[in-house]
Amino acid sequence: MQTKDNERQWQKYQSHGDVDDTRLIEGIAGEKNIYRRRIDADPWSNNIHEKPNRLKLVVDVSGSMYRFNGYDGRLDRQLEAVVMVMEAFEGYEKKIVFDIVGHSGEGWEIPFVNVGNCPKNEKERFEIIRMMHAHSQFCWAGDSTVKAAREACSTLGAEVDYDNGIVVLLSDANLARYAISSKDLAEALSGSQPKVKGYVIFIGSFAEEAKKIRNEMPVGQSYVCLDLTKLPQILQQIFASSIL
Template identity: 50%
Template sequence: MNRKVFEERLQEIRMSEFDAGLYQQFYRAVQPQISALRGVLAELQAKKKERQWSRHQTSGELDDGKIIEGITGERSIYRRRTEQEPPPGAPPDKPKRLRLVLDVSGSMYRFNSYDGRLERSMEAVVLLTEALKGYESRIRYDMYAHSGEEHALELVRVDRPPDNEKERLQIIRTMHAHAQFCWSGDNTLPAMRHAITTLAGKDADEAILVVLSDANLRRYGISPQELGSILMSDPRVQAHVVFIGSLGDEANTLLRALPVGHAHVCMEVSSLPHIMQQIFASSLLQNS
């Protein structure tokens, strides 16, 4: 019966058994983390302050419910519109907006045998797309990639998240193929500028940018100061960089030089749910 259901599922999404087995390899690698990240997403709360009536004020608009108190001489009979923090655990009225920007540069492919950076990025995509299923009311996301040739290669449209295993496999196949055959170079900074500019104008509870990078920036003359400046360039977007690869101590060196709380090192995909939890939690500490 299981085999029949499996074959019907493959036929439904037009996926071969080979492709299904390939996808399962990535899925099984992150299956425990999917559950962990879904737990994080379930606890997301609103960030935006809400305009509410504050009663018992000594000035403002007359509170109809306190007319009798006004006749008897009570002074606190007015109400005013004020911004109040949302109660803990309150779901956002508007969905949060998340953009994941992936590094698919040639160095990701070239040094994958060194530290598994490209494979880890592909696992991260499976982890995020699987975990975000069913949370569209809380968070809307898209995914872009950058390389020596591209600064905004669209992988996932915000209005068309991957619907099944075949579509998720296509995303990671595109990542692998681009990294394997693209020209050398680095477009990390243009990719970040493009993402921040795009997200800044979105009407959402908050906008969050997560950039995956292999930390191979010094080779292209990119300084931590430049990277940090872009990370903090627009208060409307909470921007973070996650170093998912490193030659020697490059990632940790960058981590120490970048704004605190906006840079992370992820050398094991199992740590990604915790990093995402940190990112969501730190954004709540920022002013709306």
């Protein structure tokens, strides 16, 4: 006898119904067809259990973020972006499992939000961004961008409980000072893990440095976001190209 799960299935891209958990980013970006409805399933189809998708957000908490925040608001922009991500995925941990780590001159995997311990209210989210701000203000000089990218991709590649692994690295593009090339960063984000895709979003820049790095990296691997209103569209592109 077939179970009810086998008798009915979800139809996506609907204009009404239940919110489709896998299209949260599209909803943030303003898309309307982000709902799904139950329909009669093909009796010959298999009931396949989908694993959650895995996101690791790697934020830039280096000293330059705090030092040059007055120049272009890069640290403020990043903190707002982090809050946006935490709010967007709240309550959807079974569909999108994420954690947040930081990179600076003092380390490449500084923990801020652990898997399974996502902030549940404004007070907890404020505490997360307060810690990020404080670290950037008082940390030692230095850069571990490439190390952070490589380790994040490697860590996700070793996990087995997820269908897709996505690494999103935030950076202020202050790479030339530490003799880091765009090739170094691209290779670190590419890694050797087939189920993991890595991306970088530059949220700060001196002159055209961020755009120069982006143009030297593979198409679709890097983005420049100096206007926070464009972040949902960028995340939408990243998820669309990562989750098949």
